[in-house]
Amino acid sequence: MSKLLKFLKPYRWLVALVFLLMMVESMAALYLPTIMADIVNNGIIRAVTEGTPQQAYIIQRGLLMLLVTLGSGLAAIGAGYFAPRVAAGFARDLRRDIFVKVESFSQKEFDTFSASSLITRCTNDVAQVQNLIGMSSRMLFFAPIMAIGGVVMALNQSVSMSWIIALAVIVLFGFVGIIIPVVMPRFRLMQGLMDKLNKVAREMLHGLMVIRAFNAQKHEIKRFDEVNTEIFDISLFVARVMGVAMPMMMLIMSGTQILVVWVGAHQIAAANLQIGDMMAFMQYAMAVIFSFMMITMLFVMIPRALVSAGRIAEVLDTEPSITDPSRDVGFTEKGVVVFDDVSFSYPNAETNALSSISFTAKPGQTTAVIGPTGSGKSTIAQLLLRLYDVSSGSVKVNGADIREVTQKSLREKIGYVPQKGQLISGTIASNIKYGQPDVSDDELKKVAEVAQALSFIEEKEMGFEAEIGQKGGNVSGGQRQRLSIARALAKKPDILVFDDSFSALDFQTDLKLRQALKSHVSDATLIIIAQRVGTIMNAEQILVLEEGRIVGRGTHEELLKNCLAYKEIASSQGVE
Numbered sequence: 001m002s003k004l005l006k007f008l009k010p011y012r013w014l015v016a017l018v019f020l021l022m023m024v025e026s027m028a029a030l031y032l033p034t035i036m037a038d039i040v041n042n043g044i045i046r047a048v049t050e051g052t053p054q055q056a057y058i059i060q061r062g063l064l065m066l067l068v069t070l071g072s073g074l075a076a077i078g079a080g081y082f083a084p085r086v087a088a089g090f091a092r093d094l095r096r097d098i099f100v101k102v103e104s105f106s107q108k109e110f111d112t113f114s115a116s117s118l119i120t121r122c123t124n125d126v127a128q129v130q131n132l133i134g135m136s137s138r139m140l141f142f143a144p145i146m147a148i149g150g151v152v153m154a155l156n157q158s159v160s161m162s163w164i165i166a167l168a169v170i171v172l173f174g175f176v177g178i179i180i181p182v183v184m185p186r187f188r189l190m191q192g193l194m195d196k197l198n199k200v201a202r203e204m205l206h207g208l209m210v211i212r213a214f215n216a217q218k219h220e221i222k223r224f225d226e227v228n229t230e231i232f233d234i235s236l237f238v239a240r241v242m243g244v245a246m247p248m249m250m251l252i253m254s255g256t257q258i259l260v261v262w263v264g265a266h267q268i269a270a271a272n273l274q275i276g277d278m279m280a281f282m283q284y285a286m287a288v289i290f291s292f293m294m295i296t297m298l299f300v301m302i303p304r305a306l307v308s309a310g311r312i313a314e315v316l317d318t319e320p321s322i323t324d325p326s327r328d329v330g331f332t333e334k335g336v337v338v339f340d341d342v343s344f345s346y347p348n349a350e351t352n353a354l355s356s357i358s359f360t361a362k363p364g365q366t367t368a369v370i371g372p373t374g375s376g377k378s379t380i381a382q383l384l385l386r387l388y389d390v391s392s393g394s395v396k397v398n399g400a401d402i403r404e405v406t407q408k409s410l411r412e413k414i415g416y417v418p419q420k421g422q423l424i425s426g427t428i429a430s431n432i433k434y435g436q437p438d439v440s441d442d443e444l445k446k447v448a449e450v451a452q453a454l455s456f457i458e459e460k461e462m463g464f465e466a467e468i469g470q471k472g473g474n475v476s477g478g479q480r481q482r483l484s485i486a487r488a489l490a491k492k493p494d495i496l497v498f499d500d501s502f503s504a505l506d507f508q509t510d511l512k513l514r515q516a517l518k519s520h521v522s523d524a525t526l527i528i529i530a531q532r533v534g535t536i537m538n539a540e541q542i543l544v545l546e547e548g549r550i551v552g553r554g555t556h557e558e559l560l561k562n563c564l565a566y567k568e569i570a571s572s573q574g575v576e
Helices: 002-050 055-103 107-112 115-157 162-206 208-213 217-269 275-317 377-384 407-412 428-432 441-450 454-459 477-490 507-520 556-562 564-572
Strands: 337-344 354-361 366-370 392-397 414-417 495-499 525-530 541-546 549-554
Touching: 002 055, 002 115, 002 275, 055 115, 055 275, 115 162, 115 275, 162 208, 162 217, 162 275, 208 217, 217 275, 337 377, 354 377, 354 392, 354 525, 354 541, 354 549, 366 377, 377 392, 377 495, 377 525, 407 414, 414 477, 428 441, 428 477, 441 454, 441 477, 441 507, 477 495, 477 507, 541 556, 541 564, 549 556, 549 564, 556 564
Parallel strands: 366 525, 366 541, 414 495, 495 525
Antiparallel strands: 337 354, 337 392, 541 549
């Protein structure tokens, strides 16, 4: 939690104002019982014993009580207005920093933190800490002042009964000391289960078509119910513990009142205490106990918030494994990609995904990568984009080692089309302009035409302003891929990387797209990763991968003669 308190720094003046208002409220509340005791002792009882009316005195002291109560109420309203502002601002800034931090993560960090866990940490965990800040910004100021002030004022009324307050506080803290060790582990477990619940829900929503196709709804409901029931059981246990806690605290408070009346009555009978002083002592005792009850409530909230704060701190303290150099060396060439003896293994993997990969991709040429599933084709694209860093060797773009230039400047040179077309909620135009917002309408239409997307865009009533649903759910897979290709082309990059980006296209569309692509980006470097031989057979350079190694290199005709692995792939697809 201490690591997160820096997020309160921008609100330090608001916190100081809340503290001042809570001090006014608490001091006013502490002064009221003294006025009441004065009214009883010097107003009511004196009038009865001496037979002298004390109406003017009672009215005067009553107006003072009213004024003090009004001041206390205004201070409470002010604190209630500003305290939530502190908590909400704190949570907003914290969520923003978590989001910015996650955006800086490399693929290695995403492999460490699951997407569901990061979502939980950014939402549920932040909410837990926000709730604590919201309550503690008032309670943390109000309760100690009331507790200390209540003890001082109670002792001023009667020192002989002070042991009653001490006994009540000891019993209260003893009870809290039993509760916290019981609930703390459950809170930690509950947050972990929230991650798991989000994971199951995300998998179910993303894979809904597969689930229905295999009639696996009951299986998924069972998986969800298992996690949901675990959360229910833990929540029920914590609720039952807290359900016992509140009555016990009320019992302590009621017992203290009875004890004050019992002991006070004996002292009044012995003429050692006045009735008004006993009434004031009782109110001060209740104020002290109520303050400790408020502190106890904080102690109950703190364990869960501490668990959440620790999970948030894990994200904020994680340093990205891929960082920018202190000085960007800049580029000396245009469109040249060089893999120089590159080897790479994924974190915790036993074997290399790529071993001794060397090739050069030049402007105006197409370099294709083909091979069986798991041969490391997509890994080449990830290394080129520096989503991972190589284990050995080097990757150079435009004459510079990609570790010696900033990630921003590197990726500005590359247009990337992923294996699965990823679209963002918005319009068709906003998706194509995603990497280059200042694209003109003519250029927008041109790249859509090259990507073979113009025909289906023009069929839509709104054209380029047609809405794209979340993750492109309202367009087909092939249409998503074509819009992703148009987005990459609109960027006008030096290097275009297609990671099996034509897999959802029919052969005719594939052919038209490649023909249009060749003329549109004749001076760019094309790197095409594909499964279909027909997609890459016209490439100037084809690399054949097998188990992370290059087992063939050359043109289509050369590989058919010299590379058995390529010949087998071509034969299996009926290509000669």
